[in-house]
Amino acid sequence: MNTPQPSRACPVDLDYPDPQPPNLDMAAIIGRGRRIRHRRRLTQLGAALAAFVAVGSVVVGGRGFTIRMFPSQSGPAAAPSAAPIDAQVAEDPPANGQLTLISSWPGHWTTVAWVTRRAEVCWATFRTPSQGATQNVECPAWPRSDVPGSGGIAFSALVPDVALAASEFGTAWPVLGLTSPQAVRVVLTAFGKDITANVVPVPITAGKTVGVFLAWIRAPGHSFSSTDVTSEVAYDQSGHVIAHVNNPP
Amino acid sequence: MSRHDELGDFTDFVMGYQGKMVRLAELLTGDRGRAEDLAQDGFAKAYAVWDRIRDGDPAAYVRRCIINANTDWWRRRVRYEQPSPQVPEVFGHVDLVAASAARDLVLRALAKLTSRERAVLALRFYLDLSELQIARELGISPGTVKSATSRALTKLRADAELRSEVTS
Numbered sequence: 001m002n003t004p005q006p007s008r009a010c011p012v013d014l015d016y017p018d019p020q021p022p023n024l025d026m027a028a029i030i031g032r033g034r035r036i037r038h039r040r041r042l043t044q045l046g047a048a049l050a051a052f053v054a055v056g057s058v059v060v061g062g063r064g065f066t067i068r069m070f071p072s073q074s075g076p077a078a079a080p081s082a083a084p085i086d087a088q089v090a091e092d093p094p095a096n097g098q099l100t101l102i103s104s105w106p107g108h109w110t111t112v113a114w115v116t117r118r119a120e121v122c123w124a125t126f127r128t129p130s131q132g133a134t135q136n137v138e139c140p141a142w143p144r145s146d147v148p149g150s151g152g153i154a155f156s157a158l159v160p161d162v163a164l165a166a167s168e169f170g171t172a173w174p175v176l177g178l179t180s181p182q183a184v185r186v187v188l189t190a191f192g193k194d195i196t197a198n199v200v201p202v203p204i205t206a207g208k209t210v211g212v213f214l215a216w217i218r219a220p221g222h223s224f225s226s227t228d229v230t231s232e233v234a235y236d237q238s239g240h241v242i243a244h245v246n247n248p249p
Numbered sequence: 250m251s252r253h254d255e256l257g258d259f260t261d262f263v264m265g266y267q268g269k270m271v272r273l274a275e276l277l278t279g280d281r282g283r284a285e286d287l288a289q290d291g292f293a294k295a296y297a298v299w300d301r302i303r304d305g306d307p308a309a310y311v312r313r314c315i316i317n318a319n320t321d322w323w324r325r326r327v328r329y330e331q332p333s334p335q336v337p338e339v340f341g342h343v344d345l346v347a348a349s350a351a352r353d354l355v356l357r358a359l360a361k362l363t364s365r366e367r368a369v370l371a372l373r374f375y376l377d378l379s380e381l382q383i384a385r386e387l388g389i390s391p392g393t394v395k396s397a398t399s400r401a402l403t404k405l406r407a408d409a410e411l412r413s414e415v416t417s
Contacts, residue, residue: 011405012355014276014375019348022271024289026263030256032289033296091389138364 089124092116092139099124100202102176103214111174113212115204119144121212123176141176147210148180173217175229181209182242183234190217190229199234259299263292266308269376270315276371277319277364279356291315312376313386316368358408366401369394 089099094114102111102123111125122139179186183199195217201209211234219228234243270291274284291314295307302310359367368387372378373394380398384391 009402010370010374011402011408012358013351014272014355014371016351016355017348018268018272019352020281022267022285022288024263024267024271024285024292026260029263029289029292030259030296032293033299036294036297091393 089114089122089139092118092120092122095119095205096203098203100200100212102200102202102212105216111176111214113176113200113202115147115202115210119147119204121147121178121202121210123212125174142178147178147204173219175215175217177213177215177232179211179213179234180242181211182236183211184237185235186213186215187231187233187235188215188217188229189231191220193218255299258303259296262295262303262307266311267292269308270311273312273371273375274315274319275356276359276375277316277367279360279367287315287318290318309386316386319364319368354410357410358405361408362401362404363397365389366397366404369397370401373398 093116095117096115099112099114102113104110108127109125110127111123113121113123115121116139120139121142123141124138175188177186177197179199181199181201185199186197188195188197195215197213197215199211199213202212203209217229230246232243232245233241236242267288270288271281271284274287274291275281278284278287288311291311294314295302295311298310299307359370362370365387369383372383372386373380378386380391380394383394387394389397
């Protein structure tokens with residue numbers, strides 16, 4: 001076989017020969033591009049109207065705004081401040097100065113989320129140094145436009161990200177998602193099984209939160225993709241369905 | 250400019266850059282299908298603003314779309330993936346088995362890096378961008394680019410599988 005040759009200082013050749021040519025669908029590209037244009041025109045019109053209405057609330061919301069950079073970790077949802085991701089978090093710090101613990105399962109793994117000053121949601125997952133430190137940080141993972149407001153009752157980003165493809169659990173894949181802050185749990189369906197995840201409220205500002213969940217999905221093979229999740233349902237405190245998305249296989 | 254000219258220009262642009270953009274996305278994601286999704290989506294966004302970017306650096310625009318979309322690929326895949334009626338042609342001059350093996354080895358090695366490290370390596374060593382350009386593309390400081398590159402190279406050099414391949 002062709003052994004990858006060093007490319008300058010890189011030990012692998014990223015310019016390896018392509019075993020298959022790209023197979024992009026030009027008609028789909030053009031069609032989608034036109035739809036984006038059309039939607040953008042509508043959005044611009046809507047934004048102009050919304051900005052006109054929202055001026056008053058922005059002025060009120062701006063008063064008394066403070067930023068604390070990891071000074072206190074109050075509440076059960078606070079993550080340890082000495083996380084190995086601190087340096088990367090510092091580049092996009094949480095608006096309220098806190099990381100929110102999303103999950104500490106499985107053992108030695110910690111997953112946190114936070115909302116930046118630009119109202120983007122970020123997450124990080126890391127393993128303790130004693131177990132061989134490793135980490136994965138996505139910031140921003142979701143842009144502001146994908147973050148549901150406190151009054152929203154629908155998924156915004158559905159099931160948007162997969163991390164740690166090489167999991168020590170063989171075929172278990174972590175899936176992070178955003179949902180309405182009114183949701184307390186989310187049920188995902190994959191490979192014919194339901195997986196339940198608790199929704200953790202992550203502070204945005206001024207008492208508002210967004211719901212973040214983490215589910216571990218066990219795949220029968222060694223690959224996993226979005227199409228494997230066929231349904232997502234969010235429930236509120238009373239057990240009522242407040243959002244339901246089907247992704248037909 | 251007529252719509253016909255616009256389409257022709259854009260089609261030429263896609264044909265000229267699709268290989269590079271799909272490869273960039275493949276290096277970022279480690280998955281060919283997802284890479285084509287991201288590249289296709291990036292080109293679609295470029296077409297949406299073609300009037301504005303065509304005289305500038307449209308390739309940089311698509312590149313940025315791919316990098317930004319990499320963390321939020323899920324919905325696009327569900328909504329926009331469509332089977333293509335075209336059967337891919339085969340490169341006659343490429344040893345397919347060797348090429349696949351080389352690609353798999355590289356992608357397996359990159360999968361052990363963080364997403365930021367993969368992005369930095371792809372931009373630096375595949376697209377030959379400077380540290381400053383990479384910092385701008387990723388919205389991070391040049392110092393972070395440098396440290397991420399260093400960490401990534403250290404990991405790759407320590408990769409036992411890569412070392413055994415190079416030795417053999």
